[in-house]
Amino acid sequence: MLEINNLHCKIEGRSILKGVNLKVNKGEIHAIMGPNGSGKSTLANVISGHEDYEVTKGNLYFKSNEINELSASERAHEGIFMSFQYPVEIPELTVTNFIKTAINETRKAKGLDEMSSREMLKKIREKSSLLDIDSKFLSRSLNEGFSGGEKKRNEIFQMAMLEPELAVLDETDSGLDIDALKIVANGVIKYSNDDNAVVVITHYQRLLDYIVPDFVHVILDGKVIKSGDKSLAKKIEDQGYDWLKKEKK
Amino acid sequence: MDFKEKLLDSHLAFEQDVDLLHPIHKYRKEALKRFEEGGFPSKRDELWKYTSLASITQKDYHLSPTTDSNIELKDIKKYSLNDIDSFKLVFIDGVFSPFLSKTTHDGMDICVLSAAISKSKYKKTIKKYFSKIVPEDDNLSSLNTSYTKEGAYIFIPKGIEPEDPIQILHFATGNQNSIWLQPRNLIITESNSNVQIIERHQSLNDHKVVTNSVTEIYAENNSFIDYYKIQNDLLSSTLIDNTFISQEKDSNVSVHTFSFGGNLTRNNLRFYHKGSNISSTLKGLTILESKQHVDHNTLVNHAKPNCESHQDYKGIFSDSSIGVFNGRIIVEKEAQKTNAFQQNNNILITDKSKVNTKPQLEIFADDVKCSHGCTVGQLDKQALFYLNSRGIPEKEARALLTYGFANNVLESVKIPNLNKKIKKLIASKLGVNLGFDL
Numbered sequence: 158m159l160e161i162n163n164l165h166c167k168i169e170g171r172s173i174l175k176g177v178n179l180k181v182n183k184g185e186i187h188a189i190m191g192p193n194g195s196g197k198s199t200l201a202n203v204i205s206g207h208e209d210y211e212v213t214k215g216n217l218y219f220k221s222n223e224i225n226e227l228s229a230s231e232r233a234h235e236g237i238f239m240s241f242q243y244p245v246e247i248p249e250l251t252v253t254n255f256i257k258t259a260i261n262e263t264r265k266a267k268g269l270d271e272m273s274s275r276e277m278l279k280k281i282r283e284k285s286s287l288l289d290i291d292s293k294f295l296s297r298s299l300n301e302g303f304s305g306g307e308k309k310r311n312e313i314f315q316m317a318m319l320e321p322e323l324a325v326l327d328e329t330d331s332g333l334d335i336d337a338l339k340i341v342a343n344g345v346i347k348y349s350n351d352d353n354a355v356v357v358i359t360h361y362q363r364l365l366d367y368i369v370p371d372f373v374h375v376i377l378d379g380k381v382i383k384s385g386d387k388s389l390a391k392k393i394e395d396q397g398y399d400w401l402k403k404e405k406k
Numbered sequence: 407m408d409f410k411e412k413l414l415d416s417h418l419a420f421e422q423d424v425d426l427l428h429p430i431h432k433y434r435k436e437a438l439k440r441f442e443e444g445g446f447p448s449k450r451d452e453l454w455k456y457t458s459l460a461s462i463t464q465k466d467y468h469l470s471p472t473t474d475s476n477i478e479l480k481d482i483k484k485y486s487l488n489d490i491d492s493f494k495l496v497f498i499d500g501v502f503s504p505f506l507s508k509t510t511h512d513g514m515d516i517c518v519l520s521a522a523i524s525k526s527k528y529k530k531t532i533k534k535y536f537s538k539i540v541p542e543d544d545n546l547s548s549l550n551t552s553y554t555k556e557g558a559y560i561f562i563p564k565g566i567e568p569e570d571p572i573q574i575l576h577f578a579t580g581n582q583n584s585i586w587l588q589p590r591n592l593i594i595t596e597s598n599s600n601v602q603i604i605e606r607h608q609s610l611n612d613h614k615v616v617t618n619s620v621t622e623i624y625a626e627n628n629s630f631i632d633y634y635k636i637q638n639d640l641l642s643s644t645l646i647d648n649t650f651i652s653q654e655k656d657s658n659v660s661v662h663t664f665s666f667g668g669n670l671t672r673n674n675l676r677f678y679h680k681g682s683n684i685s686s687t688l689k690g691l692t693i694l695e696s697k698q699h700v701d702h703n704t705l706v707n708h709a710k711p712n713c714e715s716h717q718d719y720k721g722i723f724s725d726s727s728i729g730v731f732n733g734r735i736i737v738e739k740e741a742q743k744t745n746a747f748q749q750n751n752n753i754l755i756t757d758k759s760k761v762n763t764k765p766q767l768e769i770f771a772d773d774v775k776c777s778h779g780c781t782v783g784q785l786d787k788q789a790l791f792y793l794n795s796r797g798i799p800e801k802e803a804r805a806l807l808t809y810g811f812a813n814n815v816l817e818s819v820k821i822p823n824l825n826k827k828i829k830k831l832i833a834s835k836l837g838v839n840l841g842f843d844l
Contacts, residue, residue: 205795209787233797245792249810255796258806258840263797298810315796 158183158220158354159204159323165214166203173199175379176215181323184351188365188390189358191376192398197358198242200376201327204356205239206232219323233259234266236322240312240329247299252311253281255299256318263319284317288344305332313344324348325356330364342367362394375401409463410445413549414438416469420553428523430554433537437551444545456730456762457672457701462616462644467586469553471499477610479506482577485608487823492570495558498577500587502556515561516572519590522559531561535594535624539650539678547648547674550588550620557590557619562599562629571602571634571821578643580613591621595629597654602632602821612642621649625657627681632660632820638667638831641696648674655681655710662819663690664828665700666835676705679741682712690719691815693808693835694727694759701730706746708737708774714745720812721752723759733778734766741771748778753785753811755804805838 159181166174173196181187191197203210204217206229217224219235227235247255261271272280285295288310300308309329316324326345330338345368349355357368365373365387373389374381375398383389383401393401417438424431446463447454477498486494493516496506502518509517515528522528537554540547558574576589595601607617625631637645645668651659665671677686692700706715721729731750752761765778785807793803809816812832819825833840 205791207791207795228800229791229794230797230799230803233795239795241792241795245786245789247789247792247807247810249813250806255793255806258802259793259796259798262799262802266797266799319796 160218163215167211167213168209173379177381179381181354181356183354186349186355186368186370188370188373189356189376190393195376196379197376198327201239201325201358204325205229205237234263238316238319238321238324240316240326242328244300244308244312246301248301250299251296252299253295256315259319284314287347288314289340290314306337309333309341313341317344317348322353327358330359362390365390377401409466414442424555429533430536434552434554437548440542440548441545441552447545453703467584467616468582469586471582471585481610485606486573486575492573494573496575499579500556500589514563514566517559519557519559519592520555539622539652546618546646547620550590550618553588554590560593562595562601564596565598567600571604574605576607578609578615580609580611580615584614587617589619593623595625595631597627597629600630604634606636607639607645609640609643612640614642616644618646623651625653625659627654628656630658634824635663637665637671641669643668644670646672651677653679653684656683658685660687665692666831671700673702678707679709679713682710684713686715688717689815691812692721692729695724698727703732705734708741708744708746711742717748718815719750720815722808724755726758729761731763737769737771737774739770742773744774746776750780752782802838805836808836
């Protein structure tokens with residue numbers, strides 16, 4: 158589904174990714190771990206098409222098509238979703254209107270009619286109850302004054318509504334207490350199936366206890382230096398990254 | 407002959423058409439004299455520092471254009487709120503169109519100024535109010551006064567609250583190229599009355615037109631006025647809108663100005679307080695592109711205690727458009743416990759767009775609350791990316807952020823149909839169809 162070949166990227170002239178290779182197939186859950194500043198969030202942003210990140214070398218393929226030149230909204234239309242580490246507050250735009258616009262713009266791009274209000278409402282009810290989201294919450298301005306937990310739940314709610322084929326979750330667990338973490342993880346598990354894929358970016362094993370990955374990759378200094386199964390995450394939790402740094406040398 | 411001279415010379419011809427014995431004629435004469443002495447404002451005038459009329463006043467214009475009587479309802483329908491059966495005053499090239507208008511003298515007067523001037527029963531009212539708050543040092547207003555002939559006349563007696571908004575619609579047909587129009591509106595709301603008014607100036611084709619309009623509004627004790635100016639004219643048109651508002655005690659006047667169209671628009675909006683417990687609201691939303699230029703020049707003169715004023719102007723500027731905001735607040739010594747608020751926020755979409763914003767506070771009382779703030783920024787890039795990443799394309803994402811930015815100006819529009827219409831205008835100005843109300 159997603160294939161990244163020798164990806165190099167720069168932001169403000171600084172090299173961040175220095176040859177990332179990654180292959181994610183349908184039905185798989187991948188975890189990406191790594192110390193601060195290793196390039197994890199950059200990778201998420203590059204996959205989503207953030208314009209500030211300049212791809213200097215390498216290719217991104219999604220469903221066998223090169224997507225290097227696609228804009229962020231075009232990538233979203235193709236089925237890529239990123240859950241933001243820091244969701245942006247947008248005043249005067251309600252969660253409901255935001256999600257309606259997002260869904261209908263995606264449908265428009267695919268040549269489909271707008272979703273009927275009834276259908277939309279039904280879907281909103283279904284997905285919001287899944288994430289334990291109060292209906293009052295839906296008429297509030299997007300992320301404005303939301304707690305850390307509310308923001309992250311809202312991200313997963315958007316994912317559930319948009320039903321992307323690839324979901325990249327950038328530190329979705331940060332700032333969550335254990336109850337909120339369970340709700341969020343549960344939302345991801347419900348979403349995950351044989352036709353889609355999840356890439357979880359995290360610092361901690363904690364989230365991976367709930368969202369169990371098929372593959373774990375470690376990014377260090379802009380490169381995937383080690384891949385393995387879920388036991389790799391356990392080992393990092395126990396031993397940190399030092400042994401990997403040494404191994405690299 | 408330059409245009410100023412033409413204006414002075416043509417006044418003789420103008421006088422042949424008006425009643426020289428009417429008390430207002432001396433106002434015309436005096437005003438003409440002031441205009442003769444002062445001429446058009448130039449950039450040397452402090453209040454015209456950022457807006458030049460030179461390229462406009464150096465051209466020649468028809469002063470009394472031949473009018474096109476073939477204008478039908480279908481030609482102007484889209485510029486008015488037609489879903490309501492309201493009173494309407496429609497002017498075509500400065501001439502009243504009874505056929506397209508709906509006037510009344512039943513319980514209130516919604517008619518034309520020329521009628522109010524010519525009929526003896528209005529003489530007292532005209533004498534009491536006409537040109538009483540138009541500042542003598544404002545040369546463009548003086549020019550308008552000197553040529554006073556036609557416009558809206560609205561008189562709402564004590565305790566009357568017309569159900570629907572009253573619409574004042576000025577159309578230019580441009581039968582002749584380059585016309586100069588000078589409508590004069592007089593609005594009086596007696597005590598405990600309540601009225602909503604919508605004003606619009608619109609060209610029906612792209613012949614050059616300059617409108618130098620003066621509106622005088624007198625809000626008596628405890629009266630409520632909600633005034634909306636829709637400025638969405640063609641790029642061939644220039645509007646100089648001079649609006650002067652006199653408020654008596656306990657009155658409440660709000661003016662919303664929506665500036666989306668026109669080549670050059672200057673809004674001189676001045677509030678004068680004559681009693682205590684007054685509330686004045688000035689709100690503006692400006693969305694410009696290409697080489698459009700809009701200048702909001704406001705004044706709130708707090709002269710009495712316990713009054714409040716609230717100014718909130720927002721601007722979004724693309725291409726090489728230019729915005730000016732000059733907001734003056736005067737708090738006189740007597741005006742204790744004044745609460746005056748002023749805010750001007752701007753977003754520059756492009757490097758070439760420009761904003762000049764200048765708050766001016768002159769406070770002579772010691773127990774007052776005055777605040778002002780202005781910002782010039784850009785649309786939040788991270789917010790744009792966030793919306794993009796959810797499948798909302800660039801243009802639509804910009805529009806959503808623009809709505810969010812503009813919303814506190816829109817939310818106080820109390821006429822639901824007008825609110826919808828303005829949102830549609832914004833959507834079309836931004837080139838999007840979002841299909842829902844925010």
